[in-house]
Amino acid sequence: MTTRTATAGVTDSGGRPVPRRLLAAATRLFAERGYDRTSVQEIVEAAGVTKGALYHYFGSKDDLLHEVYGRVLRLQQERLDGFAGADAPVEQRLRAAAADVVVTTIENLDDTKIFFRSMHHLGPEKCKQVRAERRRYHERFRALVEEGQRTGVFSSATPADLVVDYHFGSVHHLGSWYRPDGALTPRQVADHLADLLMRALRP
Amino acid sequence: MTTRTATAGVTDSGGRPVPRRLLAAATRLFAERGYDRTSVQEIVEAAGVTKGALYHYFGSKDDLLHEVYGRVLRLQQERLDGFAGADAPVEQRLRAAAADVVVTTIENLDDTKIFFRSMHHLGPEKCKQVRAERRRYHERFRALVEEGQRTGVFSSATPADLVVDYHFGSVHHLGSWYRPDGALTPRQVADHLADLLMRALRP
DNA sequence: CACGACATACCGACCGGTTAGTCTGCGCGG
DNA sequence: CCGCGCAGACTAACCGGTCGGTATGTCGTG
Structure with a gap:
């Protein structure tokens, strides 16, 4: 079995939970381009999800x-x-x-x-x-x-x-x-x- | 006569030349709110001119x-x-x-x-x-x-x-x-x- | 000095594009 | 068959930059 937490559905092809993937993608992009120059669209694409997922886990x-x-x-x-x-x-x-x-x-x-x-x-x-x-x-x-x-x-x-x-x-x-x-x-x-x-x- | 340079028209009510006023306003606003959070509209309003003036003196x-x-x-x-x-x-x-x-x-x-x-x-x-x-x-x-x-x-x-x-x-x-x-x-x-x-x- | 030609300084409406955030609905595990 | 986790189209606001127009000189010429 793969390394995956008990609560399935919160992970997918990436293998890591979606919130972590979003946070990691945001961190990398913010550091590269700065906060304002990074759109949420770019973040969700880098994390392999969509805006729905982001605003499901984060308020803004x-x-x-x-x-x-x-x-x-x-x-x-x-x-x-x-x-x-x-x-x-x-x-x-x-x-x-x-x-x-x-x-x-x-x-x-x-x-x-x-x-x-x-x-x-x-x-x-x-x-x-x-x-x-x-x-x-x-x-x-x-x-x-x-x-x-x-x-x-x-x-x-x-x-x-x-x-x-x-x-x-x-x-x-x-x-x-x-x-x-x-x-x-x-x-x-x-x-x-x-x-x-x-x-x-x-x- | 007031203290005003020979080339009138480049100054007005502010008494200081427009390019300087724009630069001063931009400096203050950039420092306060950051570059991205400052719109050119805010800059020209703070300098008391309009966007036309800004793009007359600066390229971008x-x-x-x-x-x-x-x-x-x-x-x-x-x-x-x-x-x-x-x-x-x-x-x-x-x-x-x-x-x-x-x-x-x-x-x-x-x-x-x-x-x-x-x-x-x-x-x-x-x-x-x-x-x-x-x-x-x-x-x-x-x-x-x-x-x-x-x-x-x-x-x-x-x-x-x-x-x-x-x-x-x-x-x-x-x-x-x-x-x-x-x-x-x-x-x-x-x-x-x-x-x-x-x-x-x-x- | 008069007058037309041109230059400078600026206005403000406008445009294409981008953005953060919302909303409806779908697929699937329980 | 319910509801969690998410998709993706949508929107209203806003942004940087452009452009045609105007007012105010300045300068060459007769």
Whole structure:
């Protein structure tokens, strides 16, 4: 038997459930051409279904985007919490978290490209929700920097807020220059960027 | 008589020439709502003219965007060349350049927001031209880092390319978090970010 | 200075094409 | 035979761009 869930009918020739196929197609196309330049017609064609299917599972085109955001946001928050709450010196926790966000960003480069480029296409309500989650993430990261600054292992020359924005800026920017077929692996890039952050924070 | 250039007819109630008004309106609206979400009708209404006027001065909606890019690109390249070619130790030249790009980015925040968010809306030809200019800028900056690494005043732990992308990432990101009514002046932000770069480059 | 020829600056109605979203109905598993 | 999951035609709105027309100069010439 093929790999297929118990609820048949929700899958077909593609082998994967229709909602996932739609989300995957939308993610790829949004990352390639941007949200506005991608029509729902193109999405449903890429997923091998029709508009009826899309609007059966999603309320609107916005919903598709919001779903993409939700996935990557939840993933990164979860991982950050894991690293931040570990039992290790603060400089190791920050370094691990700073490197990990780079790796997961590169591994989900399509999602994150969309995230940073199309945020303003969301309706005001969903936009606020996303901003709030993003803010939580930011603050968790900042708390790590502040902890290191309080205990003296990091320099306090720069406000922690700015340090975090500095690092996330480079993460945000990855979609603009990182090429999977380039010379550096995600891990190597992550190590370099984390190094830069830690070196900037040396007392 | 009022302050009005010799070639009357090109100005009216606004007092400023129509092409400038169109460009200013387009810049503001593109930065606020994005390129695709701004209709040419909205642009001409904000500028107090009609579509006839817009297509009299500009070939297409793309042209408007390209013009915005050209302005900020020329400005920043010019300033970078000035700082890079100065007669001073390389660490002072890099620091000055790194801080200056932050200041000019903040001072033209609308333009740079558009730049990084809407680049992919340009046609392939204009897109290549913009990318080429951007690349020149990037390489000029990288040369400074490499010079410092060669002469031993900067650490060579991280490839110069990555260092430049790291810094430009934070610059790129400014439009997402810097608020003109915030606590920090552009100059203060620039000093902090340049500090972070220089500290990361310490041997 | 008078006057016709031409140029510039702009208006606003209009058009072909595209879009997100809706609605009706069909096939099939239970 | 019911209803879930989906097909696909349809629509109303909107968009970028075009075009004929007009008002206001400017300039060459006699």
